[in-house]
Amino acid sequence: MYRVWNFLTDYSLLLIFGAVTALIWANTNFESYHHFVEFVIWDHAPIGHLHDGHRTLTLHYLVNDVLMALFFAIAAKEVWEAVILKNGSLRGKKAATPLFATAGGMFGPIAVYLGLALVMGSDTYNAVANGWAIPTATDIAFSYLVGRLVFGAGHPAVRFLLLLAIADDAAGLIILAIFYPSGDLAPEWLLASFGAALAVFLLFNWLPRRMDRGNQARPASTWVRKNLHFVPYALAGCVSWYGFMRSGLHPALGLLPVVVTIPHADRAFGIFSEAETHLHDLLNVMEHSLKYPVEVVLFFFGLLNAGVQFSAMGDATWLVLLGLIVGKPIGILIFGWLAAVPLRLGIPEGMRIIDLVVIGCVAAIGFTVSLFVASVAFDAGPVQDAAKMGALFSFGAAAISIIAGKLFRVEKRDL
Template sequence: MKKHINLLREFSIPLLAGVFTALVWANINPQEYQTFISSPLLGGVNLHFVVNELFMVLFFGIAAVEITQSCLPGGDLNPPRKAINPLLSTLGGVVGPVIVYLGLNAVAGDSALTRGWGIPTATDIALAWLVARMVFGAGHPAVSFLLLLAVADDAIGLAIIAIFYPDPSHPVEPLWLFLTVAAIVIAYILRSAKVKNYWPYVILGGGLSWAGLFNAHLHPALALVFIIPFLPHPPRESVHLFEDDPRDTSTLASFEHDWKIVVDFGLFLFGLANAGVGFSTMGTATWLVLAALVVGKTAGIFAMGTMGKYLGFPLPDKVGKKELLLTGLVAGTGLTVALFVAGVAFVEPDIQGSAKMGALLSGGVALVAVILGRALNVRRIP
């Protein structure tokens, strides 16, 4: 049973099943689907609120764990010189899509679509990892390099959501952010008091942080991002991204171990609540998002990674120009975070649905990357 569960998680089956179910349901019976996700549940909140405002707190919390661990001494982003090329490539993978999106929108789009520039900036970590393993093999250094890019640009994506995508119908009320500041102080006090159980951090710090963001009209899904770095952890990191370290029994590792399975299977509900868009909504925003993800990510990562190499910051061993090109292409898989940002970037249902369709179509990168990898004779390392 454990083996089957791990296979489901490894291949992102819950997320893909949720996306497929939502797409079929929304196109066969859109009224029933909309009623399902918007009808009040317990406490008067609907499924969309439960998933995007509550469950996604855990999703971004797990992402914050990976970022925290990778920044520790011995981690993949420490020391800074070791991380220069991945970070330059990450910058290209964020700026490239923005340039492509805004450039194409200026030529053939609409001013109403400008707000969607942040949608293609992040990478779906789980799906990109899966596709990279298919293209390069599990042991290829390009897989770890891609994971670094995905984690780093998701960190930037978190900042973009927090800064640039407040609720347009509710102006930001910054005074409430003092609650989030208080939450950070509480987490610091708990850490100083050597509290080893993560629950006080999550309930006291996370709860107060959530309340501050929610009442300030900023997205509360980021609540744990401010708390996670304070969870006690080892002074050094001894494994790579997404590798389990059985020797690490720290508070940070315990939180990830206990909640990652919940997040992995909970992504079914995320896909169900967010991917239900009709094919009839495909429009300009669809192609803007798709082009920005596929062309912008590929070109940006390739250009900046190559520039970093010529500046004296080498790429990983066995990662040449064709591997770097494929890495950029695979990073164009924007599904989860792109869907999330599309949901906060646009309020108008047709535009939102059109943008989400672009995020969904970016999943087709997988097939293109596998075919291109074979055509370029990229050697797979099991």
């Protein structure tokens, strides 16, 4: 529990503080809050929002589109290790049922969100339809903490939940890239992104290892590591980010092609493992170095995105909230049951099928990624504000999870 709480302290408490500050500020002096969010740092900048034919770099763009790339890079690092490493948590049969459940945890919320929007009428549906992906997100840190509180640290459902959350992060990154472009698509610019990633991999990862074949001292790799460290990857990241921005894809995902090129250890212990801090491969060293900058970025992300007036609550609020707290548990239960029983993929020993309902309630905490998707799904205005309120209210899923655990008689198992 200490490691989980330490992670939350590192990455989430400042985010919550920023979000609470934004809510108070927006509901006491919305005009000054709005001016702060849209503060112009650089007019006629090489990056930023397009405005009257030129780009304007605002504080909001700097945080959401530039600096949040660091946060998504860390998320991508965890997903990449889970997929590529021999003992990765998303490899092999052990991940099959959680992956099915993840699909249910996305289709369920989408069905509830869009289905209820249709019931509300065509006007409501047309206004909110683009926000269908908001309730598909799961906040990995808070969900994991609540899962441990409900099931106990030693329950197999906690591991199942973590696999589901990692897979959900991976799917969320794909959704953001495909369905929420930041402008007119110009895919030729992606050649710059993937070209930079390929070049840095070949020159500073593959080639030194090739030169060191048969030499235990690894002189070429050691020289690159000691003298160049992260610099080539940082430069490639800048090029990749710029390529994403010009391509029309959301630039916050711009570092993803470079993350997979960085030298990494041959094993990973997981984001909440104490042992993870003792890995000294370049990928883990870079993640550890980003810890404090990302804390500050998340504070400003909460401050600049959670400033919603309570009067903004509307149809999108309840659609997002119901998509999460109703669609997630139903979708995870149905798809998890299909995988475990008819497809005979099974579930971890010590877990019950009914535990999938409780896992779904825990996974309904959307918060960080839901808030981010809401900010890109809708233009600034009442619908976006209402959707953000739904993402913030998803914290209520924690209380629902505790009640569901009692109702379905979950037996807590500590380590």
